[in-house]
Structure formats: C-alpha cells, structure tokens
Amino acid sequence: MNIKITGTGSYIPDTIEKNEAFHEHVFLNSDGSSINTPNEVIVEKFKAITGIVERRYAKEHLNASDLAFFAAEKAIEDANIDPESIDYIIVAHNFGDVKHNTVQGDMLPSLAARVKHSLRIKNPQCIAYDVLFGCPGWVEGVIQAKAFIKSGMAKRCLVIGSETLSRVVDKYDRDAMIFSDGAGATIIEASHEEGGVLAHESASFTYDEAYYLYFGSSNNPEISRDTRYIKMDGRKIYEFALINVPKAMKACLDKSGLDITEVKKIFLHQANEKMDEAILQRFYRLYKTPIPEGIMPMSIQNLGNSSVATVPTLFDLVKNNKLKNHSLTKGDVVIFASVGAGMHINAIVYKY
Secondary structure (H helix, E strand, C coil), X not given: CXXXXXXXXXXXXXXXXXXXXXXXXXCXXXXXXXXXXXXHHHXXXXXXXXXXXXXXXXXXXXXXXXXXXXXXXXXXXXXXXXXXXXXXXXXXXXXXECCCCCCCCECCCCHHHHHHHHCCCCCCCCEEEEECCCCCHHHHHHHHHHXXXXXXXXXXXXXXXXXXXXXXXXXXXXXXXXXXXXXXXXXXXXXXXXCEXXXXXXXXXXXXXXXXXXXXXXXXXXXXXXXXXXXXXXXXXXXXXXXXXXXXXXXXXXXXXXXXXXXXXXXXXXXXXHHHHHHHHHHHHHCCCCCCCCCCCCCHHHHCECHHHHHHHHHHHHHCCCCCCCCCCCCCEEEEXXXXXXXXXXXXXXXX
C-alpha cells in the first residue's frame, strides 16, 4: 500500500498588492525611530533580497477558513471523491480566522471544524483538527495523514494549509511586505498505484531558536503595546535555514534510498527567493552535484509568502501546468521542504 496525493486545489486571492503600494507607507525601525532612506530605495532593496514584486490579499469578507474551504472543494473535485469518505481533515495555520480590521485571532471552533461544516460533511467519524507548526504545517499535516493511513486509522485525509498573514502584520515594519494570503489543499489516501510518500523527516529546534519568529509590538510606539503583530529575526532565520534545511532534505532523501540525480523538482517553502536559492545550493553541495536547470519552481515573486499555503499552492500550480516552464510527469521524484516558526523543519520525498 502506498500513500499518494490524489487531488490538489488552491485558492489564490484576486486582490494584488504591488510593491509600488508601499512607496507611501511610513516605515519605522524597531525602536520607533525614523528610517532615513526613501521608500523607493527600501522597496527596491526588499525586492532584490526576497524576489517579491507583488503579493495577494484576501477580500475583506473572507477569512482563512473560507480560503481553506475553497481550496478543499477544488482538491475534492480533482480527486473525484465523495467528501463523506474523508476520515481526517487537517488544517495547518498560525493565527486562525482574523477578521478584516481586527486584531484578535479566532480558533473556536477550529478551522478544520469550520471547513468540515462548510463542506456539509455529515459523517461524525470524519475527524477535524488543526495543526500549529509554523510555515511547515502543511508538510507536517501530510506526514500525520501518512501515519494515520499506515496505521489503519484512516483511508483518506484532506490536508490544507491556509493563512491570512496580511491581517497580522505591522504596517510600520518593512517585513510587512513579505507576507500574503492564500490556501492550498490536498487529498491524501492509500493507493495500489506505484509511488507516493517514500520518506519524511521532521525536527523542532527550540533550545535557542524558539523565538526567531514571535508576536511583538508595533514599531510605532504610539500603537498600543497590547496589540501584537508577527515579528521575526530575519538574519537568524536565514542563517538557521541555510544550515538545517539542506541537512533535513539530505536525511530524507537518504532514507528514501534514491539518488540525488533522480530528483526532478524541489518544492521549497516560499519564504525568500535568495534564501531558497541558497538552500538549494547547499543541498546539492552536500552531494557534490551540480544543480539541474529548472529543478526549483518559485511563486514568491507574484504570490508573496503565505506561510503554510506556499508549498501546496506551488505544487498545485505545477501539477496543473500553471507555472511557466514547470510540469510534472508520472514517476517524477520530488521533494517538499519547509522551515518556520518554532523553529521547525521538515521534508518529504514523494514519487508523483
């Protein structure tokens, strides 16, 4: 029995926020002092590092659970299954439903329960729960789904990554330009077909690294200290990722028993273009092998960083030939890998 992704779906919001929109923002240093650099220069430097030209924001009336539902509908349709046959619904996110112009995350009931309700699934044996694992949440959800299926506890799972990060950013912080909204969903099930999940690797580094990403006060001291926003130590995250993500990917590939030359695509969490390129270089350096052309699809340039949604959305785009110069063929070996708040790292070797 193999564990395969039999359906995919994604929801990419229609609202596009281009870099030029930040030319009018007031950016401040973390101590509240002014930044003596024109916004045009700040934005251009940001683009050079992250690769981001534009990002997507959800419409005001939609929340993370709505985006998750839309992506789930597409994945269910793509897999051609009856929703009542789903045994587990696993939704990865970080902040729950954050309504537009509010500051409070809502996770009661869980987002997975909300998605199940929206799908109108009656079966009480369809278990719905959330995963809080930072940006690697969707990958970890797939690993959990595999465990459920292998153990006989389930035959079919729906795993979703959904987030509306645009609603938890500090607009006075330059890092606000990184984050975006979106959702990606997958149906995971037992299959007699060849391929599927071949190996996985997960790790949680918390001794020194737990608070590289955290909830903190606005850079504007006039904003209430009790109102919190997503904050990060970008330099530490970058250094951590470059050391540890390639190691996790190698450990995972070695577990699979496959050779590096057999890998056709690598789907990395879309956090930062320069960081992802450096991770790829470090990974192939571990095998003393040159990087094949076109091995790593990227969506961050136009979609930004939507956290748990980046990897499943990117996979859905490539699977459906919606990303230029990238496609998948039956039998292709791919790697999914992510890093994020915690700090958590994970990877999956998958045969398409």
